[in-house]
Amino acid sequence: MFSQLSLKFRIALVILLLEAVMMTFVLWPTLSQSKRSAEAFHTATENVLLGLMQEIATGALLTEEYSDLQLYVAKVAAQPSVERILVTDTNGKVVASSDATEVGQSPPEQLAAKNRFWRTVTVESAAGTLGEVIVEFSTADIEEANRRARNLGAALAIIGMSAIAAIGILVGFALTRRLERVTAAVTRFAQGDVNARSGVTGRDEIGGLGQVFDSMAAVVSTQQKQLREQADRIRLLLDSTAEAIYGVDLNGKCTFVNPACVSLLGYSEEAQLLGQPMHQLIHHSHPDGSPYPREKCRIFNAERNDRTVRCDEEVFWRADGTALPAEYWAHPIHQEGKVVGHVVAFVDITARKSTEAELKRHRDHLEDLVAQRTAALRRMTEELAATNMELQSFSYSVSHDLRAPLRAIDGFSHALEADYGAQLDEGAKNYLRRIRAGAQKMGRLIDDLLQLAQVSRQELRRANVDLSALAAVIIANLREAEPQRQVRADIAPGLVVKGDPGLLQVMLENLLGNAWKYTSQRDEAEITFGSRDENGERIYFVRDNGAGFDMRYADKLFGAFQRLHRPDEFEGTGIGLATVQRVLARHGGRIWPEAEPDRGATFYFVIPNVEVDTSSAQVADMTDPDNKTVDRITRRDARKMR
Numbered sequence: 356m357f358s359q360l361s362l363k364f365r366i367a368l369v370i371l372l373l374e375a376v377m378m379t380f381v382l383w384p385t386l387s388q389s390k391r392s393a394e395a396f397h398t399a400t401e402n403v404l405l406g407l408m409q410e411i412a413t414g415a416l417l418t419e420e421y422s423d424l425q426l427y428v429a430k431v432a433a434q435p436s437v438e439r440i441l442v443t444d445t446n447g448k449v450v451a452s453s454d455a456t457e458v459g460q461s462p463p464e465q466l467a468a469k470n471r472f473w474r475t476v477t478v479e480s481a482a483g484t485l486g487e488v489i490v491e492f493s494t495a496d497i498e499e500a501n502r503r504a505r506n507l508g509a510a511l512a513i514i515g516m517s518a519i520a521a522i523g524i525l526v527g528f529a530l531t532r533r534l535e536r537v538t539a540a541v542t543r544f545a546q547g548d549v550n551a552r553s554g555v556t557g558r559d560e561i562g563g564l565g566q567v568f569d570s571m572a573a574v575v576s577t578q579q580k581q582l583r584e585q586a587d588r589i590r591l592l593l594d595s596t597a598e599a600i601y602g603v604d605l606n607g608k609c610t611f612v613n614p615a616c617v618s619l620l621g622y623s624e625e626a627q628l629l630g631q632p633m634h635q636l637i638h639h640s641h642p643d644g645s646p647y648p649r650e651k652c653r654i655f656n657a658e659r660n661d662r663t664v665r666c667d668e669e670v671f672w673r674a675d676g677t678a679l680p681a682e683y684w685a686h687p688i689h690q691e692g693k694v695v696g697h698v699v700a701f702v703d704i705t706a707r708k709s710t711e712a713e714l715k716r717h718r719d720h721l722e723d724l725v726a727q728r729t730a731a732l733r734r735m736t737e738e739l740a741a742t743n744m745e746l747q748s749f750s751y752s753v754s755h756d757l758r759a760p761l762r763a764i765d766g767f768s769h770a771l772e773a774d775y776g777a778q779l780d781e782g783a784k785n786y787l788r789r790i791r792a793g794a795q796k797m798g799r800l801i802d803d804l805l806q807l808a809q810v811s812r813q814e815l816r817r818a819n820v821d822l823s824a825l826a827a828v829i830i831a832n833l834r835e836a837e838p839q840r841q842v843r844a845d846i847a848p849g850l851v852v853k854g855d856p857g858l859l860q861v862m863l864e865n866l867l868g869n870a871w872k873y874t875s876q877r878d879e880a881e882i883t884f885g886s887r888d889e890n891g892e893r894i895y896f897v898r899d900n901g902a903g904f905d906m907r908y909a910d911k912l913f914g915a916f917q918r919l920h921r922p923d924e925f926e927g928t929g930i931g932l933a934t935v936q937r938v939l940a941r942h943g944g945r946i947w948p949e950a951e952p953d954r955g956a957t958f959y960f961v962i963p964n965v966e967v968d969t970s971s972a973q974v975a976d977m978t979d980p981d982n983k984t985v986d987r988i989t990r991r992d993a994r995k996m997r
Contacts (some may be wrong), residue, residue, distance in 0.1 A: 442487070471492065
């Protein structure tokens with residue numbers, strides 16, 4: 356009967372039978388292969404997504420910056436195969452989630468559901484475990500694709516068998532060619548050609564299979580490229596670092612080594628170390644040369660060294676048998692939760708040990724110098740104490756033994772003038788007056804020198820000092836001494852500092868006394884005592900409109916016996932400003948002038964900004980409603996303030 360059929364029917368029948376056979380032996384295995392490929396691609400996609408999320412989550416968990424992480428989670432959650440994504444920290448709290456309401460909560464229970472499953476990866480860094488990435492995947496798309504593939508296969512079978520007479524052969528040939536292309540691509544891919552692609556497209560099962568395979572091959576190719584690039588970077592890092600690095604397995608045999616290690620150990624190539632037992636080769640003795648058994652070596656004891664080991668002073672041995680002092684770190688290599696080897700990094704500490712020895716030598720020498728200086732300082736202190744005793748004795752002699760002759764000279768000269776003045780001519784009287792003036796000047800000079808010495812020796816006692824009140828008392832005393840003078844004194848109120856009351860009074864008496872003296876030739880003399888804030892510090896000043904001076908000679912002002920005016924113009928010993936500078940130096944302060952000849956002078960001074968309690972200081976109101984300063988202070992009030 357078969358031989359009686361026409362060729363086209365026989366072809367159609369054969370094709371029909373072949374199609375039936377193909378449906379049984381080709382199409383269904385192909386669909387199964389497609390399903391397995393889709394599942395493999397789905398698994399590869401899962402791994403890529405998990406790896407991507409693990410890398411992104413590492414940076415976010417290290418810096419605790421989760422805003423960008425939430426954006427990445429939202430983008431990844433949009434993938435068809437992803438149902439839910441959660442990122443947790445070490446406390447088990449959700450820090451990012453595809454469902455924003457879960458952030459800050461504990462992760463939900465991972466219940467199994469149809470076409471769904473959960474995968475969890477741990478996020479780790481060199482600092483340890485940082486958290487977890489939890490993803491719920493869905494296989495509904497694969498199941499749907501398989502269902503469509505089966506339905507499409509059945510439809511194709513029915514259509515193919517129905518239209519076998521017309522297009523069966525063409526469809527068969529086309530189907531065969533496309534399958535061959537997919538098969539050839541799969542074969543090349545299996546043989547290691549990651550760039551193999553089928554190029555098959557279309558909406559049928561074979562087209563879907565070709566597209567799935569091509570997508571999977573592209574993903575694998577990208578991953579392998581990234582792995583190669585990562586390996587190249589790691590190798591570049593190992594090759595470029597100056598730190599010697601090598602790896603060993605659990606048997607202590609070298610698995611890799613970098614050029615710095617080869618060079619530092621005195622070998623010519625890596626092959627001389629690879630596969631060799633490193634302990635026996637370079638690490639077999641203690642620094643003192645005694646044996647170092649491998650079972651006691653912390654580097655290679657895998658059962659106990661599951662964490663980083665560091666030794667700051669060890670000895671390694673070079674290829675030529677010479678010792679190499681080294682500091683090393685041994686880091687365990689973990690794989691699936693087990694230690695599979697160690698990475699050892701070490702540096703040559705020869706220079707450091709030499710430096711330490713040199714530093715010890717210098718330190719010992721410095722200790723000797725300190726001991727010598729201490730002894731010298733003790734001797735100087737004793738000598739200084741003796742000198743101070745001598746100075747005190749000298750001061751006592753000056754203040755008592757020298758004053759008596761001066762008083763005698765002044766007294767007898769005065770008596771001579773009083774008793775025998777009528778018998779003396781004018782020249783003799785002038786000589787007597789000059790003798791008395793010299794004796795009195797010598798007495799004032801002795802007083803000033805003693806005061807200058809006392810400023811340096813006197814113990815500093817700090818207290819709240821109202822400079823405004825002190826200035827008012829000093830001005831009142833000057834007015835009392837020269838009531839005929841018309842001087843306008845402007846004293847700012849509330850100028851309170853922390854210092855020695857006696858020394859600060861001496862300072863103001865000299866500054867205000869100078870201002871009073873050098874304005875003596877002014878019909879309308881003005882003296883101002885005030886302050887201003889500049890660059891975060893309080894600057895006090897005493898200003899007058901007196902004789903002034905040339906600033907070219909300002910450096911002479913604060914030296915003892917230095918004067919810028921003739922004695923016949925203004926009297927004085929030249930000790931006052933030296934005393935002022937010494938008082939301020941005792942308080943850690945400083946002083947400087949500004950002046951012009953015949954236009955007055957201003958002396959600025961700074962007392963370190965020590966906190967004062969103004970509530971305990973006597974801050975007097977030195978101004979009256981008419982803005983006339985200290986004019987209302989009576990002699991009785993001045994005595995009380997003193």
